[in-house]
Amino acid sequence: MSALFYVLESNWLTLAIGNSRLHWALFAGESLLKNWDAPHLLASCSNWAELSVNITNGDRPLPLFLASVVPSQTALWQTYPNLQIITLDKVPIKGTYPTLGIDRALALWGAIETYSIPVLVIDAGTALTFTGASNFSLVGGAILPGLSLQFQSLGQKTAGLSIEELPAQLPPRFATNTTQAIQSGIIYTIIASLCDYIQSWLQQYPNSKVVLTGGDRTILLNYLSNYSPQLATKIIVDGNLIFWGVRSYRKLYRASG
Numbered sequence: 001m002s003a004l005f006y007v008l009e010s011n012w013l014t015l016a017i018g019n020s021r022l023h024w025a026l027f028a029g030e031s032l033l034k035n036w037d038a039p040h041l042l043a044s045c046s047n048w049a050e051l052s053v054n055i056t057n058g059d060r061p062l063p064l065f066l067a068s069v070v071p072s073q074t075a076l077w078q079t080y081p082n083l084q085i086i087t088l089d090k091v092p093i094k095g096t097y098p099t100l101g102i103d104r105a106l107a108l109w110g111a112i113e114t115y116s117i118p119v120l121v122i123d124a125g126t127a128l129t130f131t132g133a134s135n136f137s138l139v140g141g142a143i144l145p146g147l148s149l150q151f152q153s154l155g156q157k158t159a160g161l162s163i164e165e166l167p168a169q170l171p172p173r174f175a176t177n178t179t180q181a182i183q184s185g186i187i188y189t190i191i192a193s194l195c196d197y198i199q200s201w202l203q204q205y206p207n208s209k210v211v212l213t214g215g216d217r218t219i220l221l222n223y224l225s226n227y228s229p230q231l232a233t234k235i236i237v238d239g240n241l242i243f244w245g246v247r248s249y250r251k252l253y254r255a256s257g
């Protein structure tokens with residue numbers, strides 16, 4: 001990221017560390033100014049100053065709110081002087097369990113505040129997760145390997161079943177070549193699961209919003225729109241849910257001192 005913006009008193013940063021990469025956002029007060037993704041930092045970077053050359057204004061580091069599901073990456077930020085690490089115990093949603101991922105909790109909080117409750121969040125990241133809430137309380141969810149990870153694992157554990165690229169649209173279901181057979185197998189099972197989880201959720205909570213986030217949100221929505229146009233229209237796509245969750249966190253803890 002370039003440092004070509006005026007750093008205001010009200011500016012603050014959030015860094016959400018996922019299993020594939022870093023997700024950054026720059027806010028001014030409640031407004032998101034800019035967001036971008038970046039690769040994981042190398043473990044050889046040993047101090048924050050080395051890591052954050054582009055996010056300081058001279059020697060005044062911006063407040064940084066960090067939410068991470070990767071402890072080795074979290075460790076690289078420990079010495080940043082203006083750091084708040086967001087932990088699950090600070091998320092006011094009821095009924096969470098201690099090992100719930102902070103990214104899931106924050107995305108859920110962000111969805112509740114931005115849309116409404118009940119809500120089902122689908123995070124199409126490295127892992128594909130479903131996380132639902134009703135009455136400001138976690139109902140529950142599910143975790144499975146995400147779209148890319150499914151392709152990668154098939155490529156790694158077999159001799160010769162690797163493919164380079166995801167098709168932009170749904171492939172033919174009954175394929176007559178290896179590439180399309182793999183694409184069909186993975187994509188149709190993921191989309192069928194998606195539909196099944198959404199329908200099951202909507203049976204319990206007919207007025208619920210369903211919000212799709214994560215790096216594979218656009219491609220999955222494309223597939224879903226081909227597969228079930230009617231269900232696809234019920235889905236809200238928002239790539240910034242976790243940032244809205246961090247914003248809620250900041251607001252809550254500023255207000256309460």
Ligand SMILES: Nc1ncnc2c1ncn2[C@@H]1O[C@H](COP(=O)(O)OP(=O)(O)OP(=O)(O)O)[C@@H](O)[C@H]1O
Pocket residue numbers: 017018019020021022069103124125126127128146147148149214215216
């Ligand atoms: N430039 C990119 N680099 C890495 N992944 C990308 C990129 N563009 C799209 N993707 C897709 O994004 C997915 C990862 O999503 P995302 O970045 O939301 O995950 P993450 O936040 O790092 O991981 P998680 O939240 O599941 O721990 C990958 O499966 C990949 O298909």
Ligand SMILES: CC(C)(CO)[C@@H](O)C(=O)NCCC(=O)O
Pocket residue numbers: 018019069099100101102103104125127129143
């Ligand atoms: C599932 C992931 C990897 C998704 O990023 C993360 O939220 C995580 O590590 N969660 C811990 C397990 C749980 O949420 O139940």
Ligand SMILES: [K+]
Pocket residue numbers: 018103123125214
């Ligand atoms: K995520």
